[in-house]
Amino acid sequence: MPSTFLKLLSPLVRVMPEVKAPDREVSFKEKAIWTLVVLVIFLIMSHMPLYGVDPSSGTDYLWAMRVILASTRGTLMELGIGPIVTAGLVMQLLSGSKIINVDFGDPEDRALFTGGQKVLALFMTAFQAMAYIMGNAYGALEPNEQVIVFIQLFSSGVIVILMDELIQKGWGLGSGVSLFIMTNVAGQVVFNMFNVTEFATVIGEAPEGYPQDYTNLPKGIIAAVITNIMRIAGIGGDAFPAVDISWLVFRNGFNPSLFTLGVTFLIFGVVIWLESVRVEIPLQYAKYRGMKARYPIKLMYTSNIPVILAQALYANVLFFGQII
Structure with a gap:
């Protein structure tokens, strides 16, 4: 049975824009096409400047976290994946600590949990956009300019949430969050090589x-x-x-220099090697007369999730500090 918290979010979940899950098997070619479409939209948003602001003025609060948050200063992707990651972190903490009871085996509970996460992501988008404006990230703006900037940041945040949902629902390849980070990192590497x-x-x-x-x-x-x-x-x-x-x-x-280029490719090699390492855990089945087997687990089982969550948490503490 859904928790009270999820029931309270239920009316909001119903009116939220949603990407329908495919009711058929999606071919690899179609997934690749949708993934490419999402990447193109993401890259366009990452290079489309915000109307009415001067990126050179104000303070860049997220300069040290932009790679992890797939964020680009002074563009529609100013907030990056921060709201999505923060909403996922909060919902997972609430369910993991049993503050909200969620039966992930129940389709209704699972749908409400996913919808509630999307509602929270929208709230976080609005919160972070307001924190950016109130913290004078673009200098002192007039009231009408503040409204225009807020609308741009919030609208682009909604688009990012829907693109992530499109990938997660099975229309694309991999994870939306990881895809955005990979695109941002790859773009910066290529830019620093051939600029x-x-x-x-x-x-x-x-x-x-x-x-x-x-x-x-x-x-x-x-x-x-x-x-x-x-x-x-x-x-x-x-x-x-x-x-x-x-x-x-x-x-x-x-x-960028030859030294930093060499270090970049060295790190790429180390990460690829670590991703391929498996730890085999010995198992013994009493039901089958002590038959032994080994269960392989990736050494980097958690992948980049801890780094993303830590950066998102720090970013939200920073945003909250700007408001107060």
Whole structure:
């Protein structure tokens, strides 16, 4: 029987927008197409700036957590997956501690729990959007500007929730949350490799013996290496001389370098290896005359969930602090 808490959420669950679960077997090709559609929408939202705000003003409270939360500063994906993860965390804690009783074997209970999680995600989207505005994340905004920014953040949050539900209901591949994080991380890696934005050294930090105050090399490390090789070979008619390879190994500030690129691929390799490691637990069946078997469990059984939950929890504490 559904708990009182879930019964109270029931009227809201009924009026919530919902993605219907497929009533047939969805082919791999169709799942791949829907997954691609979701990724394209996510990428568009990640690059579409918020109307009426200046991202360079105010304070970026989430700068250290944007990779984990699949968030992009000053865009429709400002809040990222934070509301979804927070709602899931709260509901799981409530059910795990038996504060609310949920029978996951009962379809009605399971549907109410999932719907309640979506309702809570909407509340968290509104809460975080208000905290961002009240915390002057974009500087001091006029009342009409605050309303416009809130509508944009809330609407984009609803779209993210529905896209996550689309993947979770079986129309796509994998998990919506993991898919958004993967897309965000992959996009940043590719951007830091091939970004052709001109990069200039700070005056006084040019390589020793380098006559210019500015290197004028691209910010992306692969693009910078290619441009430097072209300068050495005299291709392209670049007026700037080539730099020593040591300058590309360690670049100043947070700019990508050959060292950081190597560390990135090293971490990729370690994570892939850890994901493939299995721990075999010996089992013995008394019912079958002591027959022995081994049950394999992934070493990284919890995957990235603890990191995501910790970052989401910290982000909400930060948001709450901005309101009070």
